Amino acid sequence: MGQSPIDLPSRLLLNLEPWRHATHWRIAFSGGLDSTVLLHLLVTQAKTESLPPLSAIHIHHGLQAAADAWPEHCQSVCHALGIALQVERVTVQPEASLERAARDARYAAFSALTQANDVLLTGHHRDDQAETLLFRLLRGAGVRGLGGMPSQRPLGQGTLIRPLLDVSRAELEGYAQAHQLRWIEDPSNQDHQFSRNYLRHQVMPLLGNRWPQAQASMARSAAHLREAQGLLNELAQIDLAQAQTSHNLAWLGVPSLELAPLAVLSAARQRNALGCWLEPLTRLPDADHWSGWNTLRDATADASPVWRLADGELHRSAGRVWWLSGNWLRAPGNGADWQAPMSALRLADNGRVMFLGQNPSGPLRIAYRQGGEVMHLAERGSRDLKRLLNERAVPGFVRGRLPLLFRGDELLAVANLPGLDGQVHEGWTLQWQPTDEDQGLS
Template sequence: MARPRLAAALSSEQQQSALTAVAAALAAVASQDAGRLWIGCSGGLDSMVLLDAAARQWPAEQLRVLHINHQLSPQADHWQASVAARAAALGCPFEAVKVVCQPSGEGLEAAARAARYAVFEQRLAAGESLLLGHHADDQLETVLYRLLRGAGLRGLAAMAGQRPLAAGQLLRPLLGLPRQQLEHYAAARTLSWVDDESNASSDFDRNFLRHAVVAPLRQRWPSWHKRLARTTDYLREGDRLLCDLAELDLASCEPHSEVAGQSLALVRWQGLPARRQANLLRYWPVLAAAGEPLDGAELAELQSSVIGARADAQPLLLGRGRHWRRFDGRLYLLAGKPPPLIDYTLTWSLAELPAELALPDGSRLIAERATAGEADAGLLKPPLGALTVRPRRGGERSRPVGRKRSAPLKNIYQQQAVAPWLRERVPLLWAGSQLAAAAGLWVEASCAAQPGQQGIAIRWLSAAEQHSQ
């Protein structure tokens, strides 16, 4: 635990300036309807200042202190105990969550961040806000770090002061204040905090930037944080403009909603100027809620191995939290990883509606009452007893509404341009030995409700679609 800095070491003007600046930053949050507030508190200087200022701004019952124990330091339990004690002293509810950090290709820091944000997303409910104590020094480190990694506009714009997170929002009210001002606040309030011993090691890239680069910059340019805020605002505005342009271009490329994602017409995309082609691909995941913009490597691989693949190929490219495919002249952006092919046989009762059925591959069927003509795939006519649900196994025949004769399921899939990767996964609904429907695609003519009649609409939601809802 770091010793509290003595208020006597500061002038009264410095103390008051720090108190006023932090209070103003929190008041800006209080002016909006932020709902219940979670305070992410590690026990370090910035988060302890944030917690103290929040407790002065809001009643304790509106706050909930959340500590993530990464279990990476011998002092981790001590840090947790110190935050718990401070929360108790302020009368704020406290919760600690221990996580396991599993480093991947991006290292331990990235793994810790991923584990931490996974907890944040789990805890944050609709209408709630998570407050984090990032400050202007953190922002400068982030800009420099991403600059050296070759980031684009969105990366160089660094951390946003406010952004959606899960069902709520993330707020960084201290982002415009330099660390020195937080130190002055802590001194004026005689706060104590913990120091992470790993912050002293220059083995980590961000620590090297903090000690060897950021410190001299602060001394050379005292008003650096104000200039930095202006620059990141310009970068963020430029990023938004490029995203707006991508949205306009996407609308011109005949976008379609697909199972677990979207598709666009490649012939329309190819009609765009080359720079706008690349810009659309880069920002399409943002528009489709399928992750961050493409980096240069993923963009180049997409253009080469998917768009540029031979005409009869069925290319697949895995990205971060998404995957890409091409079929029948369309490019597909699909959320998550390709789901596994699983054979199953399930019984589903539609005696009471609405009804749901979870499938082994993570997808879900939903049955609801509707009036025939309202659903593109047609409606099943009631009454229906228990249905059997299973994927295609070969040899099935069907006569969808509008066809005069039955045909092999394989032929119907081809005629309706059902994507090849879906054909073995589409749930088939059987009423006894009669195929009643291909979920989300069509209803068998003999099982369909007539126009204007009440029927049963069947929706098929992928695991990724359920998560986005």
């Protein structure tokens, strides 16, 4: 049996108890039933409870003519409740799935607006959770996807909370009718070309007629699967701890894992650990594209395999796998002359270089490896640069980016490589910071 609408306020506050001391509670307010009830509940509770400051945000996607009137409706509701409303207009990128594109645009706006210790609240409910589980099941999702929507997750600098996931849509309708609330009915919600609408209007009613507790049971299954995913995450952390070993190229600032500890695991544990490691870095590949990992893992020792993913590339070199994205995937610009007494030299798409100690004399320039370079070492004579890089197991993706210091045609130093990075007897070494701190990178 569902709980009565009168229980909603206490259940809502119980679910929000851990965030009672947040700086700000912002309600994602579409104007529909779910967010209207959530907004009304919170405003009502704020009259008798000590809650963080409340406000609302409405995202205007501009996808249909009817939506142009919704900001005005939302403003009217918020004005009546004494709540500030922020309207954000977003541009939805054309994609195969309009639903996904709209969601991406919406959450990008939410993320940008959610500051440290802020909470964004959405009105997702138990029926939404059941639809999510069924939708993802039909798409062949794994345990992670079938866990449905989490009740909380990081968003921007703050947290996204879904406090109504244990509440049915029928309960929300009962509350809205009891309090004579007005809400928007989105015409697109009746368009069955959208998969979720088809499930909501065609499939879920049939399931409910045969199994009245279907939605509650499906939401409960999603909770079990989230728990299972939690256990898989714990296993992944155990496996990753073995692969996150120290190495002499940590100064690159590139995420990497030692390959050998991963390679001895079962294929399923490899995918589990690697998926956990990659999740904050890129959209994960579907099952059919994990063969790229097998190819990278099994390539011969002298190969330089690459696995291209949605937001970057995984490279294998020097016994490790390396995650490259951003500037690492762009060839660095041309080198530059070094005008003394400049303390540091910024490089196009390649961080900056500086001298530790005094500056060497003479007209200096920074360039990149072209092939055939030779370096004179006091104790070894002239040596081919390629051989010197091989001896130090410098990964292939680094070699074309290593700043080389020349005086005329003489190669004086290779940044950051001990023994090659300067002239100790002259009191200087060449240091390279691969990422530019001015771009917000460490």
